[in-house]
Amino acid sequence: MRGLRRRTTVQVSRVALPVHAHNSYGHALLPPLMRAGTYAVDPEPFGPPWRSWNEAEAEARKLFAPVGLLSYGPAGTIVVAPGDTRGIVLIPERCDGYCYGVDGRDGPNLACARCGLEVGTRIDDCSRWQEVRFLPGSVRFEPSEEPPADDWTVEGIPPVDPSGVWSPYWEAAVGDALARLLAVSGGGTIAVKDGLVADVFGPALALLSSGPRCREPVLAGPGLPDAGDIALVPRHPVTGRPWPRSGATDVVPLAAEVWTWLAFGHDPVTATVSGVMPAGVLRDDPLPKHPGGPFLPARDVFLHTLARLPAVRRPWLRTIYDRVRTDGFV
Structure with missing residues (x-):
């Protein structure tokens, strides 16, 4: 520039x-x-x-x-x-x-x-x-080589920081995706299976009413099968657009670095070893990091995203918005 x-x-x-x-x-x-x-x-x-x-x-x-x-x-x-x-x-x-x-x-x-x-x-x-x-009028652009917009190869970010707390990148990414997930839910319940997806989305989904409609978000995207109901898909890091080929009824984009870890993240406990240990032995050190408290989506990001979705005008979703704005995720 x-x-x-x-x-x-x-x-x-x-x-x-x-x-x-x-x-x-x-x-x-x-x-x-x-x-x-x-x-x-x-x-x-x-x-x-x-x-x-x-x-x-x-x-x-x-x-x-x-x-x-x-x-x-x-x-x-x-x-x-x-x-x-x-x-x-x-x-x-x-x-x-x-x-x-x-x-x-x-x-x-x-x-x-x-x-x-x-x-x-x-x-x-x-x-x-x-x-x-x-300022938009203070600089001008000179042509440069842009990253390819069809490359979905992204390195995942671990959910827990080295200090042992939940990653702020995960808190922000899940806060944004949670707002979009609530908006497509229709106000009914959403079920999440056990695992990391349940750890980061499950507690906040208790904000929804216990209505009769039960839907399940499924990870979909490059390297994974298509989803049929609600697809959690990566958001392209260059274009910002969600994965276009999920085949789902509703699509909820998630930051690509977080999506990649949810889909393909590794477990340090099962990392292969080298050196003096016998071939085929799996190491148990270092142990995976576990945070000291429950996961809480980023309140600021959740409210920022939800306020910009027309669905927030529905009374049940506006009630959730006002509650989180006043009390946070409690």
């Missing part, structure tokens, strides 16, 4: 905006939102000014449930990892934040190092993913 004929990033390729972009997490410094060498475009308004919820204005923006304050900042900001930027500097008088860093509350806080023109916003405060958002 270039701004005013000056390079503002290293060469980057476009990918879908990560689902955890809409989630704040913990009370610590988080890693970058975007992987090195990638960028995404956020179609929604970002940053100040902020205005109170207005139902007529919100529905025109395809918001179907209250979301508190609405951003009236620029739509189409271009999101990159801070380490991929070049030739930009902070605007000192706009470096306020909540705790550890800056959060863009005063508007764009980055400028061109040569001419001083405002170009974007740096965010690196606690509980926020580190990112730089370029």
